[in-house]
Amino acid sequence: MNIGYYPGCALHGSSVDYETSVRACMKALDVQLDELEDWICCGATAAHSINHKLSVALPARNLGIAERMNLKQVFAPCPMCSMELKKASDELHADPNLCAEISEIVETPLVGTVDVWNLIQVFQSVGYDNIAQKAQGKLDAFKPACYYGCLLTRPPKTVNFDDPEDPTSMEELLSKLGASPVDWNSKTVCCGAGLTLCDEAGVARQVHKILQDALDSGANCVVTACPMCQVNLDMRQADAKKLGLAQDVPIFFLSDLVSLALGLTPKDLDFQKRYVAIPNELQKA
Amino acid sequence: MAKIGVFTCWCGENIARHVDVEAVSEAISKLPGVACSMNYKYMCSEPGQSLISEKIKELGLTGVVVASCSPHMHLKTFRKTVELAGVNPYMVEMANIREQCSWVHSDKAVATAKAIELIGIAVAKVRRNAALQPIKVPVTKRAMVIGAGVAGIQAALDLAAGGVEVILVEREPSVGGKMAGLSETFPTLDCSQCILTPRMVEVGQHPNIKLMTYSEVEKVDGYVGNFKVTVRKKARYVDIAKCTGCGTCWNACPKKNKIPNSFDYNLGNRGAIYIPFPQAVPARPTIDADNCLRLQSMKKGKELCGICMKNCGSQAINFHDQDELVEFDVGAIVVATGYKLYSIGKEQENPNIKGYGEYGYGKYKDVIDSLQFERIISASGPTGGEPKRPSDGMTPKTVVFIQCTGSRDNAKGITYCSKICCMYTAKHTMLFKHKVHDGAAHVFYMDIRSGGKMYDEFVRRAIEQDGALYHRGRVSKIEEITVDGVKKYRCYGADTLAGEPCVVDADLVVLACAMVPSDGVTKLAQKLSVGYNEYGFLSESHPKLRPVETNAAGVFVCGACQGPKDIPETVAQASAAAGKALIMLSQPYLTREPEIATVDEKLCAACGACVQTCPFKAITIEEIRDRKGNFIKNTSRVNPGLCMGCGTCVSVCPSKSVDLIGFTDDQVYAELESLLA
Numbered sequence: 001m002n003i004g005y006y007p008g009c010a011l012h013g014s015s016v017d018y019e020t021s022v023r024a025c026m027k028a029l030d031v032q033l034d035e036l037e038d039w040i041c042c043g044a045t046a047a048h049s050i051n052h053k054l055s056v057a058l059p060a061r062n063l064g065i066a067e068r069m070n071l072k073q074v075f076a077p078c079p080m081c082s083m084e085l086k087k088a089s090d091e092l093h094a095d096p097n098l099c100a101e102i103s104e105i106v107e108t109p110l111v112g113t114v115d116v117w118n119l120i121q122v123f124q125s126v127g128y129d130n131i132a133q134k135a136q137g138k139l140d141a142f143k144p145a146c147y148y149g150c151l152l153t154r155p156p157k158t159v160n161f162d163d164p165e166d167p168t169s170m171e172e173l174l175s176k177l178g179a180s181p182v183d184w185n186s187k188t189v190c191c192g193a194g195l196t197l198c199d200e201a202g203v204a205r206q207v208h209k210i211l212q213d214a215l216d217s218g219a220n221c222v223v224t225a226c227p228m229c230q231v232n233l234d235m236r237q238a239d240a241k242k243l244g245l246a247q248d249v250p251i252f253f254l255s256d257l258v259s260l261a262l263g264l265t266p267k268d269l270d271f272q273k274r275y276v277a278i279p280n281e282l283q284k285a
Numbered sequence: 286m287a288k289i290g291v292f293t294c295w296c297g298e299n300i301a302r303h304v305d306v307e308a309v310s311e312a313i314s315k316l317p318g319v320a321c322s323m324n325y326k327y328m329c330s331e332p333g334q335s336l337i338s339e340k341i342k343e344l345g346l347t348g349v350v351v352a353s354c355s356p357h358m359h360l361k362t363f364r365k366t367v368e369l370a371g372v373n374p375y376m377v378e379m380a381n382i383r384e385q386c387s388w389v390h391s392d393k394a395v396a397t398a399k400a401i402e403l404i405g406i407a408v409a410k411v412r413r414n415a416a417l418q419p420i421k422v423p424v425t426k427r428a429m430v431i432g433a434g435v436a437g438i439q440a441a442l443d444l445a446a447g448g449v450e451v452i453l454v455e456r457e458p459s460v461g462g463k464m465a466g467l468s469e470t471f472p473t474l475d476c477s478q479c480i481l482t483p484r485m486v487e488v489g490q491h492p493n494i495k496l497m498t499y500s501e502v503e504k505v506d507g508y509v510g511n512f513k514v515t516v517r518k519k520a521r522y523v524d525i526a527k528c529t530g531c532g533t534c535w536n537a538c539p540k541k542n543k544i545p546n547s548f549d550y551n552l553g554n555r556g557a558i559y560i561p562f563p564q565a566v567p568a569r570p571t572i573d574a575d576n577c578l579r580l581q582s583m584k585k586g587k588e589l590c591g592i593c594m595k596n597c598g599s600q601a602i603n604f605h606d607q608d609e610l611v612e613f614d615v616g617a618i619v620v621a622t623g624y625k626l627y628s629i630g631k632e633q634e635n636p637n638i639k640g641y642g643e644y645g646y647g648k649y650k651d652v653i654d655s656l657q658f659e660r661i662i663s664a665s666g667p668t669g670g671e672p673k674r675p676s677d678g679m680t681p682k683t684v685v686f687i688q689c690t691g692s693r694d695n696a697k698g699i700t701y702c703s704k705i706c707c708m709y710t711a712k713h714t715m716l717f718k719h720k721v722h723d724g725a726a727h728v729f730y731m732d733i734r735s736g737g738k739m740y741d742e743f744v745r746r747a748i749e750q751d752g753a754l755y756h757r758g759r760v761s762k763i764e765e766i767t768v769d770g771v772k773k774y775r776c777y778g779a780d781t782l783a784g785e786p787c788v789v790d791a792d793l794v795v796l797a798c799a800m801v802p803s804d805g806v807t808k809l810a811q812k813l814s815v816g817y818n819e820y821g822f823l824s825e826s827h828p829k830l831r832p833v834e835t836n837a838a839g840v841f842v843c844g845a846c847q848g849p850k851d852i853p854e855t856v857a858q859a860s861a862a863a864g865k866a867l868i869m870l871s872q873p874y875l876t877r878e879p880e881i882a883t884v885d886e887k888l889c890a891a892c893g894a895c896v897q898t899c900p901f902k903a904i905t906i907e908e909i910r911d912r913k914g915n916f917i918k919n920t921s922r923v924n925p926g927l928c929m930g931c932g933t934c935v936s937v938c939p940s941k942s943v944d945l946i947g948f949t950d951d952q953v954y955a956e957l958e959s960l961l962a
Contacts, residue, residue, distance in 0.1 A: 156696075163631070163642055164642070165641070165642025165643045166631070166642035166646060185762075185764035185765065185766075186764075189762075213764075216766075216767075
């Protein structure tokens with residue numbers, strides 16, 4: 001399978017380990033990633049808070065590149081990126097006048113034929129059963145708390161993915177790979193996101209609450225499909241411990257666990273870049 | 286030769302401001318067949334009507350066109366005027382030059398030209414009108430009331446008091462409906478059962494009321510005044526004529542207190558042979574076949590248990606009981622099927638409605654709905670009126686009430702206000718505080734809707750005297766947590782007046798869920814040809830002026846099946862429906878508008894297209910035979926009692942052998958010709 005690939009800023013910056021993990025995982029699944037040539041920022045929170053047209057134009061340019069490259073799907077591992085791309089795509093579809101105007105602004109013809117996928121949707125299109133068949137080992141030791149954060153399922157009308165209040169698609173995949181996901185409360189609670197830069201204490205409180213809930217629910221790790229969530233839960237865990245978090249909680253990307261099941265090693269996945277050390281029993285399937 | 290009088294109304298300024306009525310009259314007077322063309326300031330007024338009748342008498346008019354408002358408004362008025370002047374009332378046509386012309390155009394020249402065209406159409410039609418006679422149909426002086434909650438009970442009692450025989454059909458084993466399960470009622474806090482049970486007993490004993498409990502409407506045939514309703518009397522396995530209601534059987538049942546009781550919304554238990562609650566009417570038990578050891582064993586050819594039968598002194602138990610179909614001839618039907626509460630669960634019957642994942646989709650035992658809370662605080666409930674939470678029987682100290690759960694929530698697919706939740710939530714806080722004096726009752730609300738006599742005072746009393754804590758804001762999430770070994774429900778809410786988050790750890794959460802129509806109401810509505818809205822609430826004929834009639838003649842609605850409403854309003858509407866039905870049943874015969882479909886039986890090929898399409902099941906295929914009884918051909922035939930004159934059959938008939946009297950093809954083509962001329 002060939003799909004377009006839009007890494008976004010996080011995967012080339014603060015979360016390079018996510019990119020390593022995603023690329024390794026996709027390679028193992030025979031999914032070829034065609035990175036968009038000369039991609040730009042998705043606009044993130046900044047654009048849509050300031051200027052609506054800009055918030056459509058930035059992702060629209062990326063969609064235009066994908067169209068030029070004859071790609072049918074664009075995979076954006078960051079849920080913020082995939083949401084912004086999808087939102088722009090929907091708006092361009094709904095309003096031909098806007099589409100024409102944005103086309104002119106970004107100097108790229110826009111048709112609107114590109115589908116946007118998040119990480120889980122890529123796994124879904126490969127097929128959970130196919131992944132399970134390719135698995136080399138079982139994730140028996142893993143009792144993950146699957147953490148979706150805010151943007152994977154929201155806004156529901158835009159992303160139109162899983163149940164916004166009680167998503168279960170990660171649990172389904174990981175169960176097939178032998179893990180025992182726990183039922184917990186904080187699946188879709190905010191990780192604190194960008195406040196990590198201006199309200200460290202606030203983010204620490206969120207992280208503490210989320211991780212304590214994971215531990216109380218019997219989890220031995222947290223799995224996410226969002227670079228922002230992973231960074232906050234991992235990097236701010238030291239602060240959460242000062243607030244009383246009982247023990248270390250390793251924070252994985254979903255692609256890490258799938259990769260381990262497929263027989264990849266921690267080296268392939270940049271585990272050494274994580275703040276919270278990953279215990280030996282969780283380094284292999 | 287046709288002599289048509291055209292009377293153009295100014296409607297004060299309504300028409301005259303944008304339509305040049307003088308120019309209209311002048312132009313119309315030149316049309317063929319028009320004997321006079323007048324205008325007047327208010328044609329519906331006494332002098333206006335006199336003008337019409339004077340001209341009829343003076344010129345010997347054969348037909349009249351009134352160019353004014355919508356026929357919905359005044360067609361009846363002008364038909365009466367014309368009839369009194371000696372002309373057949375169906376020789377009147379109205380041209381709507383107000384709603385469809387003066388009100389929607391601002392350019393006077395355009396509006397005037399359009400008015401002339403509209404009137405021209407009406408003139409072309411009226412020239413082809415025929416004198417018609419209203420249809421007379423006989424009336425069966427018996428009524429059926431479907432649903433025996435407070436609405437059905439009230440309607441049945443009123444009809445019975447009016448001297449009409451009533452068949453009261455209820456699908457549950459007892460009458461009483463939702464109200465029988467309530468604790469106290471707002472705004473007086475009088476005991477719901479205390480005020481309802483005398484009425485329940487009365488319907489059980491009234492000589493004019495035939496009670497059909499544990500029964501459902503299977504089929505509805507016939508038409509206004511002459512319905513034929515088939516009722517399925519479900520197998521009860523107890524002969525209620527022999528049974529004395531002594532209670533030996535349900536006390537002896539080995540499944541006693543082992544099966545969730547739906548009357549208690551599964552918070553309490555009953556046996557396999559049971560009465561749903563002590564005040565049930567009839568106070569006779571029912572056997573739940575799915576849970577009865579004997580009935581289950583009989584499926585496998587064995588005869589286990591049977592303890593109830595062995596203990597019954599009056600031999601009332603019959604394990605071979607079967608469903609029975611009973612047919613009733615009735616003249617009018619009152620639908621009072623009530624409501625149920627919206628389920629917060631993930632699976633919803635209506636795909637447009639979504640549940641509440643943020644409240645756990647119903648997986649938390651101590652997150653209950655308001656009807657369950659009614660049972661918990663009701664003296665006849667599973668806890669004997671002691672507030673105890675379902676999970677562990679603990680007396681809750683902190684209760685969170687969440688209003689508008691489902692209601693007014695576009696994201697969940699229900700846009701309407703359920704109307705009664707603000708009031709019963711205030712009541713719940715009071716009842717809770719009266720029983721748990723040191724308890725805290727937190728209410729999360731969007732805004733308080735307490736319109737009604739003594740209603741707002743009641744809410745203020747809850748807040749000011751009983752100390753209910755009201756927070757204006759929504760709860761975004763409920764989490765189950767454990768604090769010192771005790772389960773709590775952390776409610777993440779907002780207090781938007783204080784402008785801050787408001788988190789409450791509750792022992793019990795009560796959701797004021799939206800009211801939705803009870804199960805199966807849309808199927809029943811289809812059997813009755815009654816309309817319903819996207820949520821399944823039955824449609825009244827006119828929201829203001831015909832609130833209990835439906836578009837199916839002879840079928841009336843009352844109570845929560847028509848829309849969310851409280852007890853006083855339900856009772857008032859039930860009496861209104863009974864009153865309307867009594868008016869209908871008091872006539873020696875019914876007259877109906879003659880504008881119905883008619884089949885040219887010579888042309889009809891009996892293809893059945895009209896039979897399929899008729900929404901009122903008014904068309905059947907009949908045989909034509911000669912005098913000797915030899916079969917000649919089949920034809921479709923319209924039942925004049927059932928036909929509502931919608932004209933759907935006319936449009937589907939491939940051989941053009943159906944026509945709609947009063948709107949014949951001849952008339953419609955003439956109208957079109959006039960427009961295109």
